[in-house]
Amino acid sequence: MTAGATTDGRPVVCLDLDRTTIYSAAALDLRVPDQHAPRLLCVEVLAGVPQSFMTEEAVHAFRSLQGAAVVVPTTTRTPEQLARVHLPGPAARFAIASNGGHLLVDGEIDPGWSAGVRARLAGCAPPAEVEAHMQARGGPFMLRLRTASELFCYAVVDRAALPAGWVEALAGWCAPRGWTVSLQGRKVYAVPAGLTKSAAAAEVLARSGGTHLLAAGDSLLDADLLDAADLAIRPAHGELATTGFTRPHLAVTTATGAAAGAELLAWLSERAGAFVLTGSGKP
Known part of the structure; x- marks a missing residue:
C-alpha cells in the first residue's frame, strides 16, 4: 500500500476550485436584485481582502457531499495559493x-x-526555456508572467490587446x-502535456480505496479530469462551456456563476450517495 493510503471505500470526488466550487466577487454572477442575493461565506482572504466565496446553499451541499465521498480539492493553484482557501x-x-504536480x-x-x-516530465522542455520564449515574444499586452511550482508557466494578459494568432503561434512552438x-x-497557460489532474486523481482513488471517481470543473485544464x-x-460557464465540451457521462448545470456551484455540488452529493447505497457503478 502506498504512503498515505487508507481504505475509505467511498467514491472520490475531485473538485476544481475557482469558478467551479468557489467564486470571486466578479464571478458570482448573482442575477438577482440585491434584496434577494444569497448569503455568502468567505473562503479565501488575500492581503486582508476577501477574495473567494460560496453561497449558503453551496455550503450545505458541500457538507452533504463530505458525508458521502472523499472530497479532493483539485486545482491549478500552487500549494501556497491553495493554503489560502478554507473550505x-x-x-x-x-x-x-x-495541476497535478503536487x-x-x-x-x-x-x-x-x-x-x-518531475521524472515523467523529464522529456519535456524545462519551464525556464518556455518562460524565456514567452517573455521574448511578449509585449505590452502581457501584464505578468510567472512559472508556477517550477512546473508550468502562465501569463496574465490584456485580452483586448492580445495580438491575433499569438496564442496559436505559442502553441505551435510548444507542441514539439x-x-x-x-x-x-x-x-495564457503553457503546461507540460504529462502534467495532469487526472493522473493525481487516479493516485488518490488508489490510495483511498475509493469505489468510483466523480469530478467537476469549468476550464480546459479540467478536461482530462472530467474524461x-x-x-x-x-x-454552464467557463472555457469548457465556450467550447461546447460534452461527454456521455458529463452533466451540465442549468445555472451559471455561484448558483452553478451550488447546483453541481448538490448533483455530486446525490450521485455519490447513490454509489454508496448501491455499491455499484450505476447510482
Missing part, C-alpha cells in the same frame, strides 16, 4: 495542486509523488517541446 467542514485528507496528504506535500511527476497551451480568461471520471459535471 467548510473538516480539512480534506487529500488535495491536488499545481499531491497533498493531510496538508503536507507528498515528496514521492512530486519526484515521480512536449507542452500544451490554452487561453483561459485573462491567462477520466465515472461521472462528471461542469458549470
